[in-house]
Each structure stands twice: as structure tokens, then as C-alpha cells.
Amino acid sequence: MGWELPTQLHFVPVNFTHESLTKALIRLSYDPQVPSFFSWLGVTYYLTREALFTTLRTITDIVPRGSTVILDYLDNDAFVPGRAAKRAKIAMEHAQNQGEPIITGFDSSTLADALALPLCLCLHENLSPIDIEERYFQGRRDGYHAYEHMRFAWIVVE
Numbered sequence: 241m242g243w244e245l246p247t248q249l250h251f252v253p254v255n256f257t258h259e260s261l262t263k264a265l266i267r268l269s270y271d272p273q274v275p276s277f278f279s280w281l282g283v284t285y286y287l288t289r290e291a292l293f294t295t296l297r298t299i300t301d302i303v304p305r306g307s308t309v310i311l312d313y314l315d316n317d318a319f320v321p322g323r324a325a326k327r328a329k330i331a332m333e334h335a336q337n338q339g340e341p342i343i344t345g346f347d348s349s350t351l352a353d354a355l356a357l358p359l360c361l362c363l364h365e366n367l368s369p370i371d372i373e374e375r376y377f378q379g380r381r382d383g384y385h386a387y388e389h390m391r392f393a394w395i396v397v398e
Contacts, residue, residue, distance in 0.1 A: 256283070256291050261298045272302045280311040285342045286335075292344060293359070300360050300397050309361075309395040314345040318389035325388035348391055355395060365394040 254264040270276075278299060284292055299309060317323040318332070335342045346354070348366055355361035367375070373386040 256287055256295050261295050262302055265302065270302075273304060276303045276307040278307070278309040280309055282312065284311050284313045285344050286340055287344055289344055296355070296359050296361065296395075303397055305397055307397045309393075309397075311393050311395065313351075313391055313393060314342065314389045315391055316345045316347050318342075319345050327387065328389050331387075345389070346391075351393065360398045362396045362398050363393060364396050365392075367392040 250268050250270075252261075252264050252268060254261055287295075296309070299307070314328075318325075318328045324332075332342045348368070351366060352363040355363055369386045369388055369390060372390065372392060377384060377386050
């Protein structure tokens with residue numbers, strides 16, 4: 241698109257099931273003294289809980305306080321046949337057929353506790369699909385809408 245990327249923006253390719261985030265960051269001469277912003281969108285639901293929490297633990301171990309992680313995640317209802325929206329079922333079937341199964345979701349009401357004690361992370365904001373629709377999709381005329389089971393989390397390292 242011809243955009244000039246800021247020098248402090250880094251794209252870090254990582255296979256979270258085979259490589260640690262620390263090793264990937266070291267390849268890029270990451271400075272652990274500088275507060276960091278991690279955009280971790282489109283990833284969490286493909287990882288096991290273990291890989292996801294290992295990565296979050298890595299982040300808390302290497303970044304200074306105040307660093308931020310933005311991630312999206314699926315609520316647990318996406319995995320319950322009687323509760324999953326049609327669009328979720330289709331997306332999950334498609335991902336499975338592509339060899340990238342969607343396997344992990346969270347209970348939004350317990351996510352803050354899951355992040356707090358073991359990881360020293362503070363869930364600053366936890367947007368529901370309704371919140372996302374109101375904030376980011378209001379007035380759109382292209383037919384795009386927030387995904388029924390998708391949530392956005394703003395997490396801060398304490």
C-alpha cells in the first residue's frame with residue numbers, strides 16, 4: 241500500500257508451538273528495557289492453553305511493567321454446538337479443513353483471574369461482540385459485522 245512503517249514496528253514470525261517468543265525477539269535485537277506493545281490478533285484460538293499461557297508468561301518475564309498486549313479470543317460458547325453461531329461453525333469447519341483447527345476459547349468472566357495471579361497481567365479492557373460492534377462497526381455499509389463469539393482483550397503487564 242506504500243505505507244512507510246515506523247522503525248520501532250517489528251513483525252515477529254513465531255510458531256508458538258515450536259519456538260519461544262524470547263528466541264524470536266532476540267533474533268530481532270529486542271530491547272527488554274523499552275515498554276512494548278504486542279498485537280496478538282488472529283492467533284490465540286489456534287493454540288493450546290498451555291502454549292498460549294507460556295507465551296504470555298514469556299512476555300511478562302521479558303518486558304517492563306506497563307507493556308501491553310492486545311489479543312482477540314473466542315468465548316467458550318463458540319465450542320458448544322447448541323450455542324455456537326452459524327458463522328462460528330462455518331469458520332471452525334473451514335479452519336479444520338485447512339489443517340489449522342480452532343481449539344481454544346475462554347470464559348470472559350474468569351479471564352481476568354486467569355491472567356492476574358499466575359502471570360501478573362491486568363485485564364484492562366475485555367470487549368464483547370456487542371462492544372466491538374458499537375465501537376468498530378457502527379455505521380458500516382459494507383456488510384461487515386463483529387463476529388458473534390469474538391472478544392478483544394487489552395492486557396497490561398503489572
